[in-house]
Amino acid sequence: MSLTVGAIAPPFELPDATGQIVRLADFQGRWVILYFYPRDNTPGCTKEACAYRDVNPALEERNAVVLGISPDSVASHAKFQQKLNLPFPLLADVDAGVAQAYGSYGPKKFMGKESFGVYRDTFIIDPTGKIAAIYRRVKPEAHVAQVLADLERLQG
Numbered sequence: 001m002s003l004t005v006g007a008i009a010p011p012f013e014l015p016d017a018t019g020q021i022v023r024l025a026d027f028q029g030r031w032v033i034l035y036f037y038p039r040d041n042t043p044g045c046t047k048e049a050c051a052y053r054d055v056n057p058a059l060e061e062r063n064a065v066v067l068g069i070s071p072d073s074v075a076s077h078a079k080f081q082q083k084l085n086l087p088f089p090l091l092a093d094v095d096a097g098v099a100q101a102y103g104s105y106g107p108k109k110f111m112g113k114e115s116f117g118v119y120r121d122t123f124i125i126d127p128t129g130k131i132a133a134i135y136r137r138v139k140p141e142a143h144v145a146q147v148l149a150d151l152e153r154l155q156g
Helices: 044-063 074-084 097-102 138-155
Strands: 013-015 021-023 032-034 064-070 090-092 105-110 113-118 124-125 131-135
Touching: 032 138, 044 064, 044 138, 064 074, 064 131, 074 090, 090 097, 124 138, 131 138
Parallel strands: 032 064, 064 090
Antiparallel strands: 013 021, 032 124, 105 113, 124 131
């Protein structure tokens, strides 16, 4: 399934780092920065998580919440979240079902090896549940600043 800007974001419910179920519907009326990442405790994923952590106050001022999703376990997320002092939920998509619904899962190549995994993709979802922006296969370094700038632009 290929999502487009203006489409209704696929609903989901996943456990966070404490095992509590989090639903996309819980954030109706707020902007959601939904980012998919391959794995806890890897260099790129750590950079991206820290970048979201560092801009989180600015996002909260703009009525936005960050949700990180990877196929890691609840226990792995709990350690990663605590280690980096992340103020937003990390959701465990262990079967990659949500990643697949967002088109953020598929074949990957790393150091000559082919495998299947989660792509580093981000979606801005507006307060009505529609996709406002899509970022595919992002680089963690400058990406978060772009998301913040685009959120400001989308909000007018």
